[in-house]
Amino acid sequence: MKKTVAILFLILMLIMSVLAGGAYLAAKLYIDPTLEHLNDVVADMEPQAGRDVTSHLVQLQKIREMGNIYVPVIFFVTGITATLVLSLLLRGTVKQGSMIHEQRPRRGEEKAQIKREEAEKTAKVDAEESGACRILSLLQNKGRLIDFFQEDITPYSDAQIGSAIRYIHEDCKNALDEYITFAPVMKEKEEQKVVISEGFDPSEIRLTGNITGEPPFEGSLQHSGWKITKIRLPSLPKGQTHTVIAPAEVEVGQIEGR
16 A cells, blocks of 8 residues: 555656646747747837836746746655655565565475475384384294285184194294394283382383272282384395285296297
């Protein structure tokens, strides 16, 4: 709104300047020659008639001299006003441009920060997925655990299943012992009385039974829990996608008919 008013005011000043300039040129081209001609005519008239006309001619000359004073003043005021208005407009434009220039790097930095956060988040998710897939791959390669879970064991008898599980259990245990170190969350023996103090970690200890009041709680240890103390997963084979738990195996031989 302020910018529009300033522009309109500047246009008005320019129009006044044009009108003043036009009046000054008209006076120089038409009024001044006419006054000079009238002076010459009055000089040739009779004294009595000349005195009557001279008073009117003097008034016209005064008006003409006032124009010589006011026209430069109008030009001066218009020039000063136009300069001030233009300076205000340019200052606002420069300030706005500088603000935009300052905002652009900030927006660029914000976009870069968002991209970095997304990349870190994606890398974190990929690392978690890769670790889970590597563990499943080790259990499959060492103990055929995925094959066992994916197979329909309904047709087999309990004795056959039990015999297969023995080998799967042994191979999978060896794989876990080789790459992952486990430790019990609580060192007490199961069924032993334990006291849970205030400030315990709910991710390590899950309370069951009749829970009332505030800790400390006394109860019987039902399961010692497990936590991982060390992981030594081997690196992924070069060129293999982490979601491939076990590659397909193809035995190459002579193709019949060739």
